[in-house]
């Protein structure tokens with residue numbers, strides 16, 4: 711059995727301010743459309759933490775500190791690559807929000823999240839991110855979701 715495989719590495723970050731608001735991004739017009747948290751692709755050889763700091767900076771204008779890994783998501787792509795999302799959260803940041811071409815960003819109350827048109831399966835990702843018990847969002851070969 712091969713001990714290597716094809717993977718696509720990405721990240722996503724939940725940013726919370728002192729009043730408990732969270733920063734959402736509306737991915738209208740992109741693949742996987744809808745409201746999510748900011749994030750993107752990890753570059754070849756890049757540190758995972760540096761990558762999430764960079765993506766958040768590019769997509770929101772904020773400089774985050776001390777992002778904490780709070781879960782992973784994975785599924786197998788049509789090209790049989792393992793698509794991995796490293797999920798982080800932080801409440802430490804500086805700067806003012808600025809939207810990018812990746813989507814509009816805005817602060818919302820956590821309790822209002824479900825009133826937005828969320829990206830497919832994002833609600834379950836959020837469940838993993840805020841849970842102290844869950845750390846994995848896994849699609850099996852029958853596209854069934856398992857939260858572990």
Ligand SMILES: Nc1nc2c([nH]c(=O)n2[C@H]2C[C@H](O)[C@@H](COP(=O)(O)OP(=O)(O)OP(=O)(O)O)O2)c(=O)[nH]1
Nearest residue numbers: 720721722740741742748749750751752783795812
């Ligand atoms: N395309 C896609 N992205 C997903 C899925 N699930 C999921 O969490 N994501 C997240 C991971 C990343 O945060 C982000 C990747 O989105 P993207 O493919 O538009 O990448 P991007 O343009 O933001 O990144 P980049 O190329 O600028 O680095 O979406 C999914 O099913 N499909």
